[in-house]
Amino acid sequence: MNVSYQWLKEYLDLTDITPEELADKMSRTGIEIEDVTIPEAGLKKIVVGYAAEVIDHPDSDHLHVCQVDIGEAELSQIVCGAPNIAAGQKIIVALPGSRITGNVKIKKGKMRGQVSNGMICSLEELGYSEKVTPKQYAEGIYVLSENAVPGESVFPYLAMDDAILELSITPNRADALSMRGVAHEVGAIYNQKPMFKGFTLTETTDENIEDYIKVAVENSEDTPSYNIRVIKDVKVEESPLWLQTKLMNAGIRPLNNIVDITNYILLEYGQPLHAFDYDRLNSKEILVRRAKNGEALTTLDGKERNLSPENIVITNGEKPVALAGVMGGMDSEIQADTVNVALEAALFEPIAIRKTAKEFNLRSEASSRYEKGINHATIMTAGDHAAALIAELAGGTVVTGKASENTVEAKDCVVSITLDKLNRSLGTEITAEEVTAIFDRLGFKSTETNGLFEVAVPPRRWDIAIEADLVEEVARIYGYDNLPSTLPTTESVPGKLNDKQRLIRHTRHYLEGAGLSQAISYVLTTPEKASQFMLRESQMTQIEMPMSEDRSTLRMNLLSGLLDNTHYNIARKNADVALYEIGHVFYQEDGQLLPLEEDHLSGVLTGSLKDSNWQGKAPKVNFFDIKGILEGLVATYGLTEAVTFVADENREGMHPGRTAAIYLGEKEIGFIGQLHPLTAKAYELKETYAFELNLQAIADADKHPTIYAGIPKYPGMTRDIALLVEETVTNQQLTDLILEKGGKYLTGVRLFDIYQGSNIEAGKKSLAYTLSYLNPADTLVEEEVTKAFEKVTTALIETYHVVVR
Template sequence: MKVSYNWLKDYLDLTTAPKALAEKITRTGIEVADVAQKSAGLKKIVVGHILSCQPHPDSDHLNVCQVDVGEDEPFQIVCGASNVAVGQYVVVALPNSRIADNVKIKKGKLRGVVSMGMICGLQEIGFADSVVPKVYVDGIFVFPEAIEPGTEVYEALGMTDYIIDLDLTANRADALGLHGVAHEVAAIESLTPHFEDVVVTESDVQTADHLAAYVADEQLAPSYHLRMLQNVTVQPSPMWLQTRLWNAGIRPINNLVDVTNYMMLTYGQPLHAFDADTLKGDHKQVEVRLAKAGEKLTTLDEAEHALTHEDIVITDGHQPIALAGVMGGLNSQITADTKNVIIEAAVFEPTAVRKTAQRHNLRSDASSRFEKGVNIADVQTALDAAAAMMADLGHGQVTAGIISPTNLIPSDKVIEIEADRINRVLGTELATQTIVELLERFGFGVANTDNRLTVTIPPRRWDIEIQADVIEEVARLYGYDNLPSTLPTGAMTTGALTPEQKALRQTRHTLEGAGLTQAISYALTTPEKARQFTLVDSALTALDWPMTQDHAHLRMNLITGLLDDAAYNVARKQTNLALYEQGRVFLKQTDDQVRPTEIEYVAGLMSGNRQTKTWQTAAAPVDFYTIKGVVELLMTSYNLSDPISYQPTQAYPEMHPGRTAAIYVGKQLVGFVGQIHPAVAKANHLKETYVFQLDLAQILALPTQTVIAKPAPKFPAVTRDIAIQVASQVSNAAIVEAIKAKGGAHLASVELFDVYAGSHIEAGEKSMAYTLTYLNETATLTEEEVNAAFEKVVAELVATFDAKIR
């Protein structure tokens, strides 16, 4: 909520400076995000009057203007805006001025013609596109009335006003209107707010003779009211109204629509205006009901929406003309030709409004207020104030009477609480009279009977419900920093990580030591992505009311999130990637399971080069063995008792069928590693990419072994190399297993150092070369011992794999 300091002063006799006031507001419980003044940093920007405007001699789109800027002689300024014309009062940045972003404007030449400054659009002096009137979005701004040339523009455009940006929590919707903020500031500053009485001058025409309203179900709109104006003139709003709107972040439209937004900002009560002549029939009819199947509505943003039976709509008795509490329809909007207007003020069912806004992706200022609640005591007051102002600005007549098919009668809430309880909760020793005075500063009625307080809460503070709320009001006005502080007492427990927490932290350290960077992805995704890369079959977990359709289901894997991260980086020319994510996936055995089981996973992704090209090294791309090495390093760090194995698999359709391995610990599947399928890579705009995914919950539950450090051996090792020719389908794992089975007690390690297939090797076969290392930790190995063990290995390889020794 952006609060104008000058507007606030209309209701309060404020003397506190804006920044000091913002500090006080923050200390009492409403955070102030920023205090800003649009004119800050601007220099030498004035009002100019265009005296003449001639085409540039050397351009088809530039104009040479003579502009009165309050000096003895007019300034010649070259302007390229399409809407520049003689007689306009415009914004002029003089030579050596400073405009938005600290840009300096100098005297210069444009295609040979001297230009003494610049005629500006509002964006060029710091206004956002979203608040600039549409007619001036693509051109210069023109003041609607004459202003003395040479006058600085800041005051006329409301730029000297300080804007206090309140970061409101959902329970403080009462501060979504200036009246609510005024009450809050009045309590802080010990002031009394003064609001003008609303007076509506009605014509002799009875509203009921021209308009009827119906509410199909009172729960949809428990309070619904309509007023009608006739013979209005639609035109731009006066400058004071436009400045208040754009300072609040709202674009001025015209005098009628602007009044509805102004009243929303004033009272926190959204209003809507319909062009009465667009409704069917001589006797206009407005009905509030649920939408019917197949109905559609094009809203003011020109988007068409297919309605559901859960949407509350406003109709003219035949077709929808607005989504209740969210946005009006294009078919009943206020236009330049509008003559008769229907104004709506209502209280709609909050949950239905919120769901409609989410369903149709139509979050608006109105829906935000209806979701959080509005002051039912101000519904008709805001309606009357809007009607009176529209009649004034639009030169129309307000018909007599309000149409109210439903009406909520506002009532005060009464909460009883003992002063001793307030002091006990806050740890204070405040006198009862002090507590009474603090509550009365909020405008609450307080009766004291033997230190038992009866607190009367007006309807404008619908967030106050229970005793704790009253205690909070006392605390924040008394000052949180004034509350006494004490240290906790009792036995202290030394904090420590659980074994699972230690293992998770070790996982992160291991992967980061291997060169991977942690990524954190959304746990919510699409159903298609949720079903990909799954280790086990699982039912989907859907959110009842997701914020967006792309985040409607809980993930069942971590890889799709990493692919999104990779695609984001690749789109920004970052192609050498090594990422990992540790987090939870959400699995359900059946659709009927209410809550999913949360399982800890870890996943990694590598793409691009693992080694970049330099003057002395060639680029080395990531391959299967690069990421498998990372997985082996990680799995080794868990010190598992059972052996770890990697077996080729085609069980994952999103993975490359020939470059994917399932990871087993003993006979238990714990994950997979490999290259993603080229089709998946192409869909994500990625080149060759490798991933792994492990079920950490399973891995951490497996038995482990203690690693015992050994001293360096005292005796030398002996190595033997062997090259064998075997069938192509024989795996390295099978050969290593056979070597270890017959290698003898002194075989320390087996390392593959060469694989070859090609010329001089028969088709369907390959050559594999190994280094066998023998070591006796208690004595020196003899040549005879090593040769005997080595010959057994050779014999086993020949017998088992029909190997040819090379």
């Protein structure tokens, strides 16, 4: 809600309180202020003008040459294109050198050969939204009231020198959805009692409401209070400027004096009202009931609404004329020729109003207040005040009495609380006198006997019903900043990472050191993506009421989310992508109440890991890049069982010739390889490599203890060997055999060359290895290494029939 600082000053003395100070104080006591804006900020040299003469431009069919009195000795000539400009109007003039909205500077100039000393402005050019500009001025300039003085600043006339406080109202503080409610709140903060101006309602002496209308309510639970007053012989016209500016600053468009008064009362009291054209009701009866199936109503926005029994409607005894608490009907709206007004002030059932507003997407200022609650004590008062204003501003006469069906009894709510409870809850030592003073500031009558308070909460604070509410009120006014703060007293427990957390942290550090960046994906995805790249059979876990189909199913893999992230990067011209993710996947089996959560690790590479430079073009990633990163990572885990890679030609979504299953001992724990071209095409990717690993299995696996050793004192030795083998023999097979037969001093085997092509027999390939030997306790001698190396050579020849080159 937008609250006018100047309007608040009509109720309270804010002389020494700036809008910013007020906003800060209100935010500290429970009602957050989103922003404080001053409409005139950024504007300058905009004054009142008087259009003394207006003639058509000689060289244009839509421009006008105006002689304008701006408070100077001579008239100023301004060219204006507004269709509603006319002589005798008080208008808004931006002088040469002025600034209008958007920081646009106005200069002297010529338009079609005619000198123009400034600009005649519309409200939009002063920063007003099109939604709040009065209808009659929507297509042209705004015309000021006759009492505006030429040459004076226009801002005070339009209340643009006001400060507008934007309140963020929580549902429990709907009492602050009115100026009077905010005035009570500010009064409590500054220990002032708001002073509200009274009004005088003068009724006719010769006519009674029974002569005009009667009211019936079908269900008092739907409509606990319904009241109608009739004001006759009104004149519908433009509202006075003070009323228009109050509405515009609150974000409401002025329409005419009758409708504007109902909106003014809505803002002041928080009580929605509705004005019917009495004669267009074509009935002397108002019946409030539920709509019937098949009934329709054309609302004020010109749309026909098909009604149902979910909707409460106002009828003329036969057909609906308004959606109760939401929007009126077009057939009975106030128009320029309206003479007699039927003014409604009512209370409707909140849930029904909310459902109707949601059903028709007609959330309005009225419906939002009915949904959250209104002050039962001012329903009649607000209606009477509106009737008095209509009589004053529209020249009408209020018919004696009101047609009413009312079961509402507005009374104070009495809540008890002890001083001990207050101090125990807040950790304070507030005295009974201080608590009584706080209740007085809030406007709550209270009595205290031996530390027990009986507090009478007025109907305007319908959010207070239990002692916890009183604790909150005392805390707000006492000041949250004044409440003592203490740390909880608990036993100190040293914190540390468990084995799984250490493994995950190590994994992150290693992969980021290898050039991959961490990604975090949604755990909810589509059913199709959830079931891709699965490491085990599982049923899907789906949300009963998902936000969308794209977020309906718990994932059973990480890779599909990473591929979405990769596509997002590629689409934004980032062709080199290296990502990894560690997170939960969710498996569901028959009979399980909750899904099984399992930690996985996944990675994706595409493009290049290096940048092109003067030495050459950056190489594209391949299978061995991603396999090398994963092998290096696994080696750091110190697993007691070997991790091996086995060709896998049947992995769905992966390239059949460039994919391997990953085994820990005899157990499959993941896969690695190139995406199948069709899968890559579905994600709009080029050649892409990926892996997914069951990190939970690695965390649960046995590991060697970490043993630190010094730098070896003795030198090692190496031997190179090149082997010609059948191309079906894998590097893994050869490496395993070398390690098995290499002897106790063999510490490492590294493949450093692969060759197939010319000078190599068809069906053969050449692989070259470096074997590293080290004796940590003594210097190796040539004979020991040669003997061990010959054993390896002999085993390779006998097992795989290699030819040593």
